[in-house]
Amino acid sequence: MPKKDEKKKFTTVSIPSPLFKKVEERIKGTGFTSVSSYVAYVLREIIAEEEEEEEPFSEEDKERVKERLRALGYID
């Protein structure tokens, strides 16, 4: 089991100081308590947007599923 202070897995990244100061100003009065939490928020948002669309089912699955949906009255 990890030690207490290792539980929260964080690491450091470097950003230019002027950018840091700008972000610090920006988050004043918002719910963000630190530049780090704001940066994590923004990165997660961007990465989630970039995730590719994926077709989760095949035509074969689809026909089998449609049969059950019809039998249960969900589709005509």
Place this chain on the structure above:
Amino acid sequence: MPNPHGGKLVNRVLKGQERIAAIENAEDLEKIEVTDAIASDIENLAKGVFSPLEGFMNSEELESVLHLMRLPSDLAWTIPILINAPKSKTAQLSNGDKLALYFKGELLAQMHLEEAYDFDNDELAKHTFGTLDSTHPGVAMVKKLEGIFLGGKVDLINEPKETFDQYKLEPLETRVLFEEKGWKTVVGFQTRNPPHLGHEYVQKTALAFVDGVFINPVIGKKKRGDFKDNVILEAYNALMKSYYLKESVVMSILPFEMRYAGPREAIFHAIVRKNFGCTHFIIGRDHAGVGNFYGPYDAQKIFSDFPDLGISPLFFKSFFFCKRCNAVTNEKACPHNEREHVNFSGTKIRKMLSEGEVPPKELMRPEVAEVIFSHPNPFV
């Protein structure tokens, strides 16, 4: 349609030869009898309702979920999914061994043991529920857990026998269904109650922005005094038949035991509906809360920590009936004094119903009340 959480729908339902082999092998495996709640979790894991989880959490996943509200991969996840077993059962086992999971004496699934680990129940309760107060039903449940936790993937071998199979759709099925209906946007609605007019207005208001509403009642063990599962389903059927367009509504059940973890559970409920194919999810007042453990809108505020959730929450304040407006409305739309308002208190409606009093039609559709009264005892 949104991608399943983590990008791929999990499918660990064994079929054909694989299933037959698993049934034969199960004879020689250590047997563990599971509770209703865990049986539901197993089914949900295997059918992709809990995608990307493929099994019960190991200690690394559990730590991460409790402290960061995320899986080790950084993917949002807020509720521990755990199985416990008596220590005696696992003493002889090593990691990599298989276990046979039984439900009500019938073979349900097999598990690939990754890790058996101890965990402090109080720590688990404190992080999940934000309290150690045993009057919280989730805390009480966690405090009772005994033995050792097991981490590892599960394969469903036999479907658990349930009464409401005709109402049970898995994520693959709802996704095909939404596509067949031509819905590009779908709002999910979580419920554990028969509908009153407040529920109907929330759903129909949301429907103004999306193509369809997916009503997804939670079926499973409930608190004493909650409505019985069949009453909830029949009540919704009556409502949909008389007051909804067939083209814009679908209902199916979610076998799941409520944890009453408030904000954390709200995020979890949203993830589950994303897996079913919903683009939006309704969060009302005190979602998944119990007693006064959470602030009325805590379950809405928590969403600001998850910009990467992949499903959009729709936040609602409570609807009420205003005598001056002569309509169901809410505090954003009605300027009148509170004295003019009749609130949709679940507790009040339950009290009326249990005393044999028909709720006024401003609170509940007569067709819905009729269904409830057709049951001599509609409560758990």
